[in-house]
Structures are given as C-alpha cells and as structure tokens.
Amino acid sequence: MKNLVVGAGLSGAVLANLLATILDEKVLVIDRKNHIAGNIYDYKDENTNITVHKYGPHSFHTNNGKVWNYLSKYTKWHYLFLKTNVIIEGNCVTVPFNLTTLHQLFSQNLANKFEEKLISKYGYGVKIPILKLKEADDEDLKFLAKYVYENVFEKYTMKQWGLKPEEIDESVTARVPIYISYDNRYFQDKYQGIPINGYTKMVENILNHPNIEVLLNTDYKSINEKFDRVFYSGAIDEYFDYKFGELPYRSLNFDIQTLNKEYYQKTAVTNYPNNYDFTRITEHKYFLDEKSDKTIISVEYPEKFELGKNDRYYPISNPRNHDLYDRYKKEAEKTPGLYFIGRLGDYKYYNMDLAVERIFEFFEKEINK
Numbered sequence: 001m002k003n004l005v006v007g008a009g010l011s012g013a014v015l016a017n018l019l020a021t022i023l024d025e026k027v028l029v030i031d032r033k034n035h036i037a038g039n040i041y042d043y044k045d046e047n048t049n050i051t052v053h054k055y056g057p058h059s060f061h062t063n064n065g066k067v068w069n070y071l072s073k074y075t076k077w078h079y080l081f082l083k084t085n086v087i088i089e090g091n092c093v094t095v096p097f098n099l100t101t102l103h104q105l106f107s108q109n110l111a112n113k114f115e116e117k118l119i120s121k122y123g124y125g126v127k128i129p130i131l132k133l134k135e136a137d138d139e140d141l142k143f144l145a146k147y148v149y150e151n152v153f154e155k156y157t158m159k160q161w162g163l164k165p166e167e168i169d170e171s172v173t174a175r176v177p178i179y180i181s182y183d184n185r186y187f188q189d190k191y192q193g194i195p196i197n198g199y200t201k202m203v204e205n206i207l208n209h210p211n212i213e214v215l216l217n218t219d220y221k222s223i224n225e226k227f228d229r230v231f232y233s234g235a236i237d238e239y240f241d242y243k244f245g246e247l248p249y250r251s252l253n254f255d256i257q258t259l260n261k262e263y264y265q266k267t268a269v270t271n272y273p274n275n276y277d278f279t280r281i282t283e284h285k286y287f288l289d290e291k292s293d294k295t296i297i298s299v300e301y302p303e304k305f306e307l308g309k310n311d312r313y314y315p316i317s318n319p320r321n322h323d324l325y326d327r328y329k330k331e332a333e334k335t336p337g338l339y340f341i342g343r344l345g346d347y348k349y350y351n352m353d354l355a356v357e358r359i360f361e362f363f364e365k366e367i368n369k
C-alpha cells in the first residue's frame with residue numbers, strides 16, 4: 001500500500017508512525033510549512049538558548065496512560081505542573097480561580113467568609129460552575145459568582161472570540177468553575193510535562209522510521225503521484241476548494257519579544273481579561289526551566305481568520321458550522337481511500353492527548369481492521 005499523509009503535525013506524525021511500525025507500510029509525509037510538528041512546533045532561540053513555542057504555549061497533560069506511554073517512547077519529560085496567573089484590578093493572582101485566589105484578592109475577613117461558605121455548601125476539592133454559584137440562595141456567593149464571571153471570563157471571552165457582551169452565551173461561558181481548593185496547578189491530570197528536548201524533537205522521533213519519508217515546503221496541490229490512501233490533516237473546506245463555503249476559524253497573532261531581563265513575570269502564562277487588546281503573555285523559559293540572563297515573551301492577540309493572511313487556530317463551534325462541516329464530510333466519503341484527520345480535518349479543537357487518542361481510534365477502526 002502506498003500512503004500519503006498530508007501534514008507533519010502531531011496527528012499526521014502519529015498516524016504515519018502507526019502505518020510504518022504496525023503495518024510495515026511505506027508512508028510519504030508532506031507539509032507545506034518549512035518545518036515539522038505543525039502547531040506544536042518549538043525552536044531554540046539562538047541568542048538566548050530558550051525554547052520558544054512558536055504557535056502558542058503548549059503544556060502536555062493527560063489521564064490517558066496509553067497516550068502517555070506511547071509518547072514516552074519518543075521523548076523523556078521535563079515534569080511540570082503548569083501554573084498560570086490572571087491580572088484582576090491590577091493584581092496578579094492565581095487562575096483557575098480557587099481558594100488561593102480568594103485570599104490574594106479580598107481582605108482576610110471577606111476571603112475567610114467566602115471560603116467557609118463555599119466549603120460548607122459544596123465541600124473541599126469540588127469544582128463548582130459559576131452558573132451554579134450564581135443560583136445559590138446566598139448573597140455572598142452570588143456576589144462572588146458575579147465578580148468572577150465579570151472579571152475573569154466575560155471580557156476574556158469577548159476578546160478571545162471577538163464578541164459583544166450580548167453575543168456571549170452565558171450558559172456556555174459560565175460553565176467554567178471556581179475550584180474550591182488550594183491546588184494551584186492549572187491541570188489536575190495524572191500525567192503532565194514538556195518534552196525535554198522540545199515538541200519538534202519528539203515529533204521528529206515519531207517520524208524517524210525507515211518506512212517514512214518527509215517532504216517539507218510541499219503543498220498537497222503540487223503532488224501528482226497516485227496513492228492508495230490519502231490521510232489529510234489540513235482544512236477540509238480548503239481540500240474541496242470551498243465549494244460549500246468557508247469553515248470559520250478564530251486566529252491569533254503572536255508578538256514574540258526578547259527582553260533584556262532575567263524574568264518578566266512570575267509564571268509561564270499570565271492572562272489579561274480586562275485590559276489591553278491581547279489576552280495573555282507567555283514567558284517561554286518556564287516550560288523547561290531554562291536559564292538565561294535574557295527572557296523571551298510572546299504577547300497573544302486574537303484576531304479574525306482571513307484566508308491567506310493568517311493561520312487557522314480555533315474552530316468556531318456552532319450548529320451552522322457543524323452542518324457545513326458535515327456536508328464536506330459526506331463529500332469526502334464519496335472518495336475511497338481518502339480520510340480526514342486531525343484538528344483541521346475534523347474541524348474540532350483537540351488537546352494534544354486527544355489528538356493522539358483520536359488517531360489511535362481512527363487507526364484501529366478504519367485501517368487496522
């Protein structure tokens with residue numbers, strides 16, 4: 001069987017690896033970018049020796065032991081619990097919003113009162129959605145819910161998605177919880193870390209097999225050869241020349257800056273819901289605990305996705321767009337041997353572990369039958 005995998009991102013790389021190792025088949029992997037690893041691409045900055053996540057901060061976390069063990073064959077890990085902050089009324093405090101945050105923001109008396117009420121009503125270690133807290137028959141908890149909603153989620157959502165307040169569906173946004181705990185980790189998953197030599201090296205190792213050939217700077221449109229199977233991890237609407245219309249995305253612009261100081265902020269990621277046009281600032285040296293007398297930050301500006309101008313980042317999930325995606329999916333099913341995979345082929349946001357899990361499932365269900 002001759003296989004073509006379009007896209008050398010995590011999804012394409014894992015699929016190529018399974019075809020090469022389990023089925024012992026030849027695979028050509030192409031990518032139109034000048035590098036492998038797609039969105040999880042990172043590189044070492046020459047001047048500072050700091051590893052930079054070019055397309056945004058990536059922290060690996062999963063509860064899936066199979067995914068963790070698989071990736072661990074291709075990388076060792078720098079064990080890291082991601083910690084993040086948010087700026088509220090000029091104070092740099094812990095997020096996800098938890099009991100630590102309460103004490104950082106409010107007077108001791110007020111914070112103690114909130115804490116006691118939260119624990120006695122819901123219990124310690126519980127994540128309670130803002131929407132539920134808003135419905136509490138207690139004025140203090142109602143105040144807290146409103147405060148957190150307005151200061152952490154509402155304006156962040158507006159910036160992130162380019163929405164006006166009346167366009168925000170509170171029933172969706174307010175599902176985000178307050179964590180009744182002093183656990184300051186951003187994620188609670190069993191396995192967490194950063195590939196010790198970076199994500200790009202991990203993907204390079206996944207692709208490193210005699211059955212796999214990788215061609216960069218190569219667009220699918222330039223391929224004339226015939227293949228028995230084509231696995232396409234690019235955008236499905238683009239594949240079909242947008243014949244049913246464009247699938248909308250939200251895009252991002254990263255302003256990457258080298259600063260002449262050892263540290264810029266206290267954690268890898270700081271969120272700015274209420275001020276400026278950017279949503280967050282990432283300080284890259286934290287991910288691998290790299291030492292340098294300089295530091296590199298990226299300031300993250302959400303923007304509209306426009307064809308040819310910027311990259312696709314987040315699919316915009318709504319019934320209209322899902323219907324449009326389904327039309328493309330049905331069109332794809334008419335061509336035997338053509339498969340769409342990955343975040344762009346599936347038009348879904350996947351964390352890295354889910355992207356890998358989804359390829360495992362796809363491979364077992366569709367290919368290794």
Ligand SMILES: Cc1cc2nc3c(=O)[nH]c(=O)nc-3n(C[C@H](O)[C@H](O)[C@H](O)COP(=O)(O)OP(=O)(O)OC[C@H]3O[C@@H](n4cnc5c(N)ncnc54)[C@H](O)[C@@H]3O)c2cc1C
Binds near residue numbers: 033061341355
């Ligand atoms: C800002 C941001 C932060 C994130 N942070 C995290 C995180 O902290 N933790 C986490 O678990 N996940 C995170 N993710 C998710 C993670 O980025 C994805 O899970 C992962 O990138 C999915 O990989 P993929 O291979 O499906 O897609 P991609 O990485 O997009 O790979 C697709 C590849 O296909 C190529 N391609 C497309 N069309 C063509 C064509 N016609 N010809 C040739 N090549 C083509 C592209 O160039 C690209 O390299 C984050 C995502 C974003 C947007």
